[in-house]
Amino acid sequence: MEREHDMRTVMAHTDPKYVWLTADTAHLTLGGGDAVQIISDYFPRIAEVHMKDTYPKYRGNTSTPDAGGTPSGKPVHNLGVGGVDFPALSKSYGIESSRDG
Numbered sequence: 001m002e003r004e005h006d007m008r009t010v011m012a013h014t015d016p017k018y019v020w021l022t023a024d025t026a027h028l029t030l031g032g033g034d035a036v037q038i039i040s041d042y043f044p045r046i047a048e049v050h051m052k053d054t055y056p057k058y059r060g061n062t063s064t065p066d067a068g069g070t071p072s073g074k075p076v077h078n079l080g081v082g083g084v085d086f087p088a089l090s091k092s093y094g095i096e097s098s099r100d101g
Contacts, residue, residue: 004033025084026052026076032061036088054083
């Protein structure tokens with residue numbers, strides 16, 4: 001599923017005993033969603049979180065992203081490029097983090 005609406009529809013129409021969510025922070029953002037809000041909304045049904053980043057220009061995305069013009073040539077990137085609000089995600093769940101530099 002690429003779009004937040006589709007993911008929320010599936011979650012609303014499935015049994016929490018049997019259907020869980022693997023939350024990929026970059027993919028949730030690339031699909032136009034707010035990864036922090038989605039993880040918060042479905043936290044009891046989160047099986048695991050794949051922590052990946054994307055570029056800030058993809059926040060609020062409404063179409064399938066084109067990676068053209070990104071330094072890596074891909075829309076998904078290592079942590080730290082700023083598309084996913086990892087400080088807010090960490091704060092939401094009481095995770096302390098520090099970063100040198």
